[in-house]
Amino acid sequence: MNILLVYPKFPETFWSFSYALSFIGRKAAFPPLGLLTIASLLPEEWNKRLVDLNVEELKNGDLLWADLVFLSSMAVQRKSVVQIIERCQALQITVAAGGPLFTSEPEKFPEVDHLILNEAELTLPLFLADIQKGKPEKIYHVDGFCDLASTPPPQWDLIDVKHYASMNIQFSRGCPFNCEFCNVTTFFGRHPRLKTTGQIITELNRIYATGWRNGIFFVDDNFIGNKEFLKNSLLPAIIEWRRDKKGCVFFTESSINLADDPKLLDMMVKAGFDSVFIGIESPDEMSLAECHKHQNRNRDLLESVKRIHRSGLQVMGGFIVGFDSDLPSIFQKQVDFIQKSGIAIAMVGMLQAPPGTRLFERLSGENRIASFFSGDNVDGTTNIIPRMGLDTLLNGYQSIMKDIYSPANYYRRVRTLLRELKTPVATMPLNLQRCLSFFRAAMRLGLLGKERFHYWQLMFWTLFRRPGQLALAVTLSIYGHHYRRICELYIYKEQENTLHDQNRSVTIQK
Numbered sequence: 432m433n434i435l436l437v438y439p440k441f442p443e444t445f446w447s448f449s450y451a452l453s454f455i456g457r458k459a460a461f462p463p464l465g466l467l468t469i470a471s472l473l474p475e476e477w478n479k480r481l482v483d484l485n486v487e488e489l490k491n492g493d494l495l496w497a498d499l500v501f502l503s504s505m506a507v508q509r510k511s512v513v514q515i516i517e518r519c520q521a522l523q524i525t526v527a528a529g530g531p532l533f534t535s536e537p538e539k540f541p542e543v544d545h546l547i548l549n550e551a552e553l554t555l556p557l558f559l560a561d562i563q564k565g566k567p568e569k570i571y572h573v574d575g576f577c578d579l580a581s582t583p584p585p586q587w588d589l590i591d592v593k594h595y596a597s598m599n600i601q602f603s604r605g606c607p608f609n610c611e612f613c614n615v616t617t618f619f620g621r622h623p624r625l626k627t628t629g630q631i632i633t634e635l636n637r638i639y640a641t642g643w644r645n646g647i648f649f650v651d652d653n654f655i656g657n658k659e660f661l662k663n664s665l666l667p668a669i670i671e672w673r674r675d676k677k678g679c680v681f682f683t684e685s686s687i688n689l690a691d692d693p694k695l696l697d698m699m700v701k702a703g704f705d706s707v708f709i710g711i712e713s714p715d716e717m718s719l720a721e722c723h724k725h726q727n728r729n730r731d732l733l734e735s736v737k738r739i740h741r742s743g744l745q746v747m748g749g750f751i752v753g754f755d756s757d758l759p760s761i762f763q764k765q766v767d768f769i770q771k772s773g774i775a776i777a778m779v780g781m782l783q784a785p786p787g788t789r790l791f792e793r794l795s796g797e798n799r800i801a802s803f804f805s806g807d808n809v810d811g812t813t814n815i816i817p818r819m820g821l822d823t824l825l826n827g828y829q830s831i832m833k834d835i836y837s838p839a840n841y842y843r844r845v846r847t848l849l850r851e852l853k854t855p856v857a858t859m860p861l862n863l864q865r866c867l868s869f870f871r872a873a874m875r876l877g878l879l880g881k882e883r884f885h886y887w888q889l890m891f892w893t894l895f896r897r898p899g900q901l902a903l904a905v906t907l908s909i910y911g912h913h914y915r916r917i918c919e920l921y922i923y924k925e926q927e928n929t930l931h932d933q934n935r936s937v938t939i940q941k
C-alpha cells in the first residue's frame with residue numbers, strides 16, 4: 432500500500448515566520464509533527480512518503496503514486512486543504528483526513544472519503560482494521576482520550592530537517608484550566624496526559640541523531656499542566672541529557688502560574704528552555720473573569736512576567752481584545768501593558784470563537800457568530816459580533832498593532848526585555864547559517880530597512896550593555912520585521928475586504 436501524507440500550506444501568519452525564514456535560509460517554521468506520528472502508527476510494511484506544501488510543491492505524480500492520501504490540518508490551513516481535496520477528487524485518489532480542522536468541522540468536508548477524527552491513536556486503528564476487512568467507514572469518531580504512553584515516536588526520516596527553522600516534540604495533551612475561548616480542553620480534556628520521560632528522551636535522541644543543533648518547540652498547550660512530574664522526572668532527565676548534548680534550545684507554552692514556582696523556573700532554564708509563550712489575554716480583571724481565565728486574576732500580571740524574565744525565560748505573550756466587558760479604554764491599556772512588560776513578541780488578536788468551545792456555544796445562543804473561524808489570531812478578522820461594535824473593535828485593534836509594532840516602540844520593548852532578561856544557560860552554536868542570518872539582518876534591516884536607525888541603536892546598546900544578548904537582539908530584530916510585514920498585510924490596510932458586511936451593521940448595546 433502506498434501512502435502519501437500531505438501537509439497543507441500555511442498562509443502568511445504571525446506564527447508562520449514567513450518573512451523571517453529567508454534571513455536564516457529555511458523554508459518553514461515547523462515540521463508536520465502530527466503526520467509524522469501518524470506515519471509511525473501505520474503498518475511498517477506500507478510505503479510512506481510525505482509532502483509538506485510549506486517546503487515543496489505537490490505534483491500530480493506524487494498523488495498518482497498513492498493508494499491513499501492522508502491529510503492533517505489546522506483551521507488556518509483550510510484554503511490549501513480545499514485545493515488538495517479537489518486535486519485528489521479530479522485524480523480519483525482516496526483521501527483520509529484528521530486533525531483539528533476536520534475534528535471540529537467534519538460536516539464541512541462531505542467530499543473526504545474517510546474522516547478519522549479525534550486522537551489518531553484511538554481512531555486510526557479502527558480505520559486500519561476496517562481496511563483489512565475491506566470495508567472502511569466514512570467517519571471514525573470516539574469519546575475519551577488516549578494514553579500518550581503508547582504513542583510511538585514520530586517518523587523523522589520522512590522529512591529533511593534542514594528545511595525547518597525549528598523541530599517540535601509533544602510531551603503532554605490537555606490543560607487543567609478552562610478558558611472559555613480555548614479549544615484545547617475540547618480536543619484534549621482537562622486532565623493533562625503525559626508521555627513518559629523515557630519517550631521524550633528517545634524522541635530527543637532521534638532528533639539529535641539527525642544532526643539537529645537548534646531550537647526545539649515543546650508544542651504542549653500548557654507544558655506545566657503537571658508540575659510535579661516535570662520537577663521530579665522530566666526536567667532532571669533533560670538536564671542530564673544536555674550534559675553531553677550541546678546546541679539545542681527549547682521553548683514551549685505555559686500558563687502564567689509558572690511565575691509562582693521559582694524551582695520550576697530554575698529547572699526549566701537549566702534544562703535548556705529559553706522562552707515561553709503565555710496567554711496573558713488582558714490586563715483588565717473584568718475581561719479575565721468573563722473568559723474564565725482565573726489563573727491570571729488577582730495577581731500583578733506585570734510582575735509575574737518580569738519574574739519569568741529575571742529567571743532567564745523570555746515571555747512571548749498572547750493578548751485579546753473584544754471581550755463583552757472591554758471598554759474603549761482597553762486598547763490603550765493593552766499598549767501600556769505590552770510596552771511596560773518588555774514582551775517583544777506580543778500576539779494580539781480580536782476575540783474569536785473556535786467551533787466546539789464554550790464561547791462558541793454561548794455566542795451561537797445569542798446569534799453572535801457571524802462567519803467561519805479563520806484559525807489565525809492576527810489576520811484582522813473575527814467570527815463574532817462584538818458587543819462594543821465591530822468598527823470600534825477594528826479601529827482599536829488597528830491602533831494597538833500600529834503602536835506596538837512601530838519600529839520605535841518595538842525596539843524600545845526589546846531593550847526593556849534585554850535589560851531584565853537573565854542571560855539564558857542554553858545557546859545555539861554560531862554556525863555558518865547563523866553568521867549569514869546576522870549578515871542578512873545587517874544588510875536588510877540595518878542598511879535598507881526603514882527601521883535602520885533603531886536597528887543600529889539596539890545593536891550598539893546591546894554590545895555595550897548586554898553583549899551576551901547580541902544574538903537575541905538580532906533574532907528579535909528579524910522577528911520584528913516579520914510582524915510588521917504581517918501587520919501591513921492584514922491589519923494596516925483598509926479592512927473592508929476582510930470583513931463581512933453583516934458584521935459591520937450590528938452593534939449590541941451594553
Ligand code: SF4
Binds near residue numbers: 616652
Ligand atoms: S490556559 Fe491556555 S491551554 Fe489552558 S485552557 Fe486556558 S488558553 Fe487553553
